[in-house]
Structure formats: C-alpha cells, structure tokens
Amino acid sequence: MxxxxxxxxxxxxxxxxxxxxxVFSVLACCVFVASGVILPVNYAFAIxxxxxxxxxxxxxIFYEPDDTGSRTGSECVGESEAKVSGTTAKEKVWSGLKSxxxxxxxxxxxxxxxxxxxxxxxxxYESSHRSEWETFDWENDPARAHGVGLIQWSGGRRVxxxxxxxxxxxxxxxxxxxxxxxxxxLRGNEFIEKTGNSKDVxxxxxxxxxxxxxxxMKGSKWYSKVFNETTVQGAAVRFSVNVEGCAKCVDxxxxxxxxxxxxxxxxxxxxxxxxxxxxxxxxxxDNEEETEEEEEEQTGCYSGDEASLQALVKLWAWPETDHQPxxxxxxxxxxxxxxxxxxxxxxxxxxxxxxxxxxxxDCGGFVHSVVxxxxxxPKYPGGIVSTxxxxxxxxxxxxxxxxxVKSNADMKVGDVLICGSKSPYKRENCNSGHVVIxxxxxxxxxxxIASASWCTRAxxxxxxxNAMYYINQGYSVYRKIx
Numbered sequence: 001m002x003x004x005x006x007x008x009x010x011x012x013x014x015x016x017x018x019x020x021x022x023v024f025s026v027l028a029c030c031v032f033v034a035s036g037v038i039l040p041v042n043y044a045f046a047i048x049x050x051x052x053x054x055x056x057x058x059x060x061i062f063y064e065p066d067d068t069g070s071r072t073g074s075e076c077v078g079e080s081e082a083k084v085s086g087t088t089a090k091e092k093v094w095s096g097l098k099s100x101x102x103x104x105x106x107x108x109x110x111x112x113x114x115x116x117x118x119x120x121x122x123x124x125y126e127s128s129h130r131s132e133w134e135t136f137d138w139e140n141d142p143a144r145a146h147g148v149g150l151i152q153w154s155g156g157r158r159v160x161x162x163x164x165x166x167x168x169x170x171x172x173x174x175x176x177x178x179x180x181x182x183x184x185x186l187r188g189n190e191f192i193e194k195t196g197n198s199k200d201v202x203x204x205x206x207x208x209x210x211x212x213x214x215x216x217m218k219g220s221k222w223y224s225k226v227f228n229e230t231t232v233q234g235a236a237v238r239f240s241v242n243v244e245g246c247a248k249c250v251d252x253x254x255x256x257x258x259x260x261x262x263x264x265x266x267x268x269x270x271x272x273x274x275x276x277x278x279x280x281x282x283x284x285x286d287n288e289e290e291t292e293e294e295e296e297e298q299t300g301c302y303s304g305d306e307a308s309l310q311a312l313v314k315l316w317a318w319p320e321t322d323h324q325p326x327x328x329x330x331x332x333x334x335x336x337x338x339x340x341x342x343x344x345x346x347x348x349x350x351x352x353x354x355x356x357x358x359x360x361x362d363c364g365g366f367v368h369s370v371v372x373x374x375x376x377x378p379k380y381p382g383g384i385v386s387t388x389x390x391x392x393x394x395x396x397x398x399x400x401x402x403x404x405v406k407s408n409a410d411m412k413v414g415d416v417l418i419c420g421s422k423s424p425y426k427r428e429n430c431n432s433g434h435v436v437i438x439x440x441x442x443x444x445x446x447x448x449i450a451s452a453s454w455c456t457r458a459x460x461x462x463x464x465x466n467a468m469y470y471i472n473q474g475y476s477v478y479r480k481i482x
Contacts, residue, residue, distance in 0.1 A: 109235020
C-alpha cells in the first residue's frame, strides 16, 4: 500500500532536498559559482485540514522555497524520485512506480490505463488533434483538452505537467516533448528505440512523468483514493474513474473497462514480484501490445455516442432535482471539467458557491463540458449562452429543429435546448440566457433534462423533465447532425 509520508495531518512540510549525490552531480556537469555556504533548510507551517482540502482541490501539489529545479536546455537534467530500469516501456514504468512505493496491484491498475491511453508513450500526443500539433500552444494553453504524455494529461493538467517537466528537464521539453511531428506519434517502445534507450534521455523522461503523476495524485483527495485499492481490478477501475475521468468505466460491464482490467491483469501476471530489470534484452515492437482502445485516439473512454453522454451526465450530475446544498458539485465533476476547454467560475462573489468553488456551477459551463468531454462534439463552443447559440447557428453540423418537435418523443439524446439573448438567432420573447441538455431516460436519473444555474445550482436532474416546457418558453433545440 502506498504511504504518503510527506503529508502530516494539519501540517505541510516544505523541504529542500539537497543530497550530497545531487549536489555532486550538479557540480560535475554544470558551471557552479557561489560565494557562500549552501545549507539544507526545512520549513514547517501549521495549517488546518480545511485549508489542505482547498489546496488539493485547487491542484496545489507541492512547493519548495528557493527551488533550483528550473534549468535551461544547456544545463543538467534534474534528478528524479522514480528509478526506472529495463528495456521495454512496460519494464521502465513498472520499475519506476514500484520504486515510488506502490503495491504490485496498484502499479498494474495504473499501467492498464496507461496502455489504453498512450501505449506508454511519454511524448505521445492526442492524434485526433494532429492538425493542431504545430499551431496549438500545448505547453501554456489550458483552454482545450488536447492530451499529452503517459496518461494523456489534458487542459490545465497538461500545462502543469509541462511546467513540471520544464523545471526538472528543460532540455527534454525543447528537444523531444515540443516536437510533436517527430515524437508525438510514438508509443513507449518506439520512443525507447528512437532515443537509443539512453540513460540521459529515455530513463529521465519516464521517471519525471511518473514523479509528476504520483505527486499529482497525492495532491488530490479524489485522485489519491487509488492508493486505497487492494486488487488489480479495483485499482484499474478507480484510476479510470478518478484520475482519467472515464465515464464508461462507471459501468464495470462495459467493454472499455474490461479492456483496462484485462491489460492491468496481464501486466500484473507478467511482473508480479519484480522491482528492477536489466537493459540487455534487444527491444522489439512485439513487447508493446497494440490495443483497440489505443486506436480510439485517446479519447479517455468516451466514444461520442449516446451511451457515453448519458454515462457522463450520470457521473457528473446529482440525480436529485433539489440536491442540498444546491451549489455543491460532485467530486467527479470538479475533476472532469478540467478535461474540457471550459474556463469560468468567476463573477460569483457573495453567491452560494463562493465558499466551495464555482467552476462549472453554471448552465453554459456544464453543457459545454459534458458535450465536449463525452465526445459528442469535442469542438462544442464555449462562452456565455448567447455566444454558444450564435456559434451553433453558424455551424453546418448543428441545426435548430424546434419546429419539428411536437412532444418529448421527438427529442433525441444530446439535443441542446438554448435560450440566448442575441438576434437574429434567438426566438421571440426568449431572453433568459439559459441552456439545458436533453439526456433521455437514464437508469437512476429521474429527469430527461440535466441542467445547472449560474453561481447557485450545480449540475443535477432538472425539475422540468419535459422538453416541451422549454420549447413553449421560446427555447431553440439544436441537434448535432452525425
């Protein structure tokens, strides 16, 4: 079982870990000039459990005063906590996670997901966005999902991963991670082969990404639930749902979760009881199994069909029509919206959600995120309601079908009911600036409409489950043309 030894209840320890070995390596390969004595310094500050929760929710992973990890491309690659060994990508990831103290079961569960997401490729880019590989600012722009790396970090999490890699190994970012055309398509074994299984490039790449992953998980109560699992299946499913945000994985009978469990179990059977490997075996592409899930363009379990959208709605939205407190968000939603291009949560000062967080507590943010992340439409427009409606009205792959809807039976899963305030796209007398989504019949979800309200109501089942209520109020009905 993983033991988080750095975090004590009520106390955060900030440390500079200057070991003799680290200082010696820096002196050996970098020009070092100093006029004083450098001493390790320990910092400890009392902090409440509530504050710890806020840091975790905000994504604060750790902090080191006077950190020296930031380097330029001509300087040394920083040391990692993970120690990797072996010839294949699976061996390197297994040995790295084991060196960080994870059990065999948790290690296998995480790796089953990695195989499905990236094929263990530390420089792998989400191939469904290949047209933007050279134009999108992958390192700094959190506004769009766009996955990169071992677990296909996306949105704000991708930006944090780049920042961490930049601080630890700037030369690796510039020479490999920011060259998507050359390195973006590579799975793990292909990356190892291309970099010559180098101790200066290959191993640090895997090690630093594994370090970031575990620190990211430790910094979030939601992610860290993986460390409580004791079986391969439990770890695989928990990582899928909590860390990857896999909607289909809520249903353990789905093919997607079966694939991840099967891959995790195969890895466990192969490596159980092992911790390190030699590097003498010739690398072959046969060591890296091709999976159907890898070929789904790393969409994070979401295939863009009705089942995916319904599963994600059930995962993110409260089934109660009057959940208390109204503004409270489900933990799955807090983490899940990070995979969309949603940017919001402001303007709610003094509102009910201000005390616990307002990101996603708005109708447009919810509809925008659930449509994007489910894969129903990865390019669904963001912005305020009228902006969304204007964008949909101008697109050829969406159409307003409100005139053909005579009853609830005419609605289809994924239809967006929207009431903007800008002419010429809004209907007469519709000025509410509100948007909801039709989700159809979902087991355990009492309404066929899911919605949220700005600053006051987190996503939940709508009290008004009949689409005709909204249409009679002047809402348009935008339908995706598949």
